[in-house]
Amino acid sequence: MRPLRACLLLTLSLALSGLFGPARADDLRRTAIVRAIASCRDSVVNIHGEKFVGSDEDDKDRRVNGMGTGVIIDARGYAVTNFHVVDGVREIEVTLASGRTVAARLISHDRGTDLAVIKIDSLAPLPVIRLGTSSDLLIGETVLALGNAYGYEHTVTRGIVSALHRDVDVSPTQRYEDLIQTDASINPGNSGGPLLNINGEMIGINVAVRAGAQGIGFAIPVDSVLRVVTKLLSVERVDHTWHGIVCRSCSAGAVVEAVHRQSPAESVGVRAGDIILRVGDQSVGSQLDIERALLGRKAGELVAVTVTREGGEEQLQFALAEARRQAATPDERAWEQLGLRLTPAVSDAVRQLQPRYRGGLLVQEVRFGSPASDKGIRPGDILVGLHVWETITADNVNYILDKIEVDRLDQVKFYILRGQETLFGHLASDTILR
Numbered sequence: 001m002r003p004l005r006a007c008l009l010l011t012l013s014l015a016l017s018g019l020f021g022p023a024r025a026d027d028l029r030r031t032a033i034v035r036a037i038a039s040c041r042d043s044v045v046n047i048h049g050e051k052f053v054g055s056d057e058d059d060k061d062r063r064v065n066g067m068g069t070g071v072i073i074d075a076r077g078y079a080v081t082n083f084h085v086v087d088g089v090r091e092i093e094v095t096l097a098s099g100r101t102v103a104a105r106l107i108s109h110d111r112g113t114d115l116a117v118i119k120i121d122s123l124a125p126l127p128v129i130r131l132g133t134s135s136d137l138l139i140g141e142t143v144l145a146l147g148n149a150y151g152y153e154h155t156v157t158r159g160i161v162s163a164l165h166r167d168v169d170v171s172p173t174q175r176y177e178d179l180i181q182t183d184a185s186i187n188p189g190n191s192g193g194p195l196l197n198i199n200g201e202m203i204g205i206n207v208a209v210r211a212g213a214q215g216i217g218f219a220i221p222v223d224s225v226l227r228v229v230t231k232l233l234s235v236e237r238v239d240h241t242w243h244g245i246v247c248r249s250c251s252a253g254a255v256v257e258a259v260h261r262q263s264p265a266e267s268v269g270v271r272a273g274d275i276i277l278r279v280g281d282q283s284v285g286s287q288l289d290i291e292r293a294l295l296g297r298k299a300g301e302l303v304a305v306t307v308t309r310e311g312g313e314e315q316l317q318f319a320l321a322e323a324r325r326q327a328a329t330p331d332e333r334a335w336e337q338l339g340l341r342l343t344p345a346v347s348d349a350v351r352q353l354q355p356r357y358r359g360g361l362l363v364q365e366v367r368f369g370s371p372a373s374d375k376g377i378r379p380g381d382i383l384v385g386l387h388v389w390e391t392i393t394a395d396n397v398n399y400i401l402d403k404i405e406v407d408r409l410d411q412v413k414f415y416i417l418r419g420q421e422t423l424f425g426h427l428a429s430d431t432i433l434r
Contacts, residue, residue: 036144036200037156042097043072043129044193045120046148047081047104049089069147069193070094070118071129071202073229074292077120080229081192082207083109084174086116088428090410094120095153097127108232111431112369114174114207115225117232129194132201134221137161137180145184145206145217147193159184159215168218170208174369179218180204186217195219230288233295241299241320245270249286252308253277264318270307277313278306294320330394333401337432339370344393345382353382353420359392360384360417371431377416384422385415404429 068085109116195204204219244263
């Protein structure tokens with residue numbers, strides 16, 4: 001028995017030396033926070049570029065350096081950020097975690113929620129952030145912010161969830177609703193970066209700080225982000241193709257809630273209640289996954305879809321169709337693209353205010369968060385010109401919007417009559433051609 005006892009003592013001694021020796025000290029340094037940052041750092045990018053802001057005083061552009069943060073959500077280089085980070089930036093540059101700087105372009109945006117999707121130019125697949133949920137956040141739980149704070153790339157800060165469901169007005173034209181409040185330091189440059197939980201999962205997009213207050217920052221909940229990004233990355237919006245599937249997440253995949261009539265999906269028998277497991281070779285768990293799997297495919301291209309139905313697995317194939325575009329009326333286009341509800345002004349009244357104008361369009365309403373709202377146009381103004389054309393009828397505006405798209409103008413000058421004074425400014429074309 002003595003040799004066995006000696007072996008047991010030796011084993012215990014070696015185990016204890018490993019527990020209390022240098023290996024344990026290393027393990028103690030790799031805290032949950034360290035592991036969380038290490039797991040997602042490579043999927044966070046720094047965004048920078050120059051904006052040219054028009055000046056109403058001297059009709060000259062003022063150059064402004066911009067910076068922010070983005071989060072990669074698709075290995076092909078699609079990343080989400082705040083729209084204000086890339087708004088007006090003519091050449092977007094992105095610095096990857098490796099230090100390499102590459103070009104990117106704006107794909108789609110939603111000004112109301114201040115979210116945008118950009119496409120990073122990369123031949124190699126890029127690391128993708130792990131997504132969490134904001135539906136079960138706890139007041140007081142640890143969160144981490146990661147971003148390009150004041151130009152210091154990949155800065156990490158720690159805090160807690162201070163409050164939920166905050167509504168915040170950050171400017172006369174920008175209001176955020178249902179935000180996460182945190183005391184993790186969020187500084188200029190952090191905008192568009194991830195708010196992480198202790199597991200390294202993204203639970204929000206950092207968006208704003210409270211001016212004049214320390215330790216009060218805000219993030220858009222990730223569940224809200226994903227709902228918006230699903231629309232921004234829909235193949236109908238980006239590729240002008242159509243599949244007809246409407247689904248929601250479930251534990252097994254994505255359950256079909258509805259199928260559009262006469263759609264490609266309906267034509268091959270996809271129906272409500274089916275659970276979609278895969279599209280092509282990509283696993284599916286949400287509507288966003290379906291859009292990502294179909295993104296970049298051409299109309300007419302066959303796509304394999306794996307569904308479960310009544311306990312059995314079935315293989316289907318459908319071909320994407322060209323999206324059906326409905327022609328908008330001139331009034332609808334002015335409201336949708338410019339944010340203006342317009343009606344013809346009385347020509348004699350316009351000439352009495354300013355004889356050089358033959359007429360104009362009276363601004364009846366301005367949509368909050370629209371390009372017109374951002375430039376200070378208000379009800380009662382009279383729109384008398386866009387670019388080099390006068391605006392007397394709604395058809396004039398329709399024609400000009402078509403020309404902006406065809407000629408790919410960078411910006412468009414507008415002229416409004418306010419009282420007897422003519423005011424002007426500039427609209428960036430990417431704000432109205434979305």
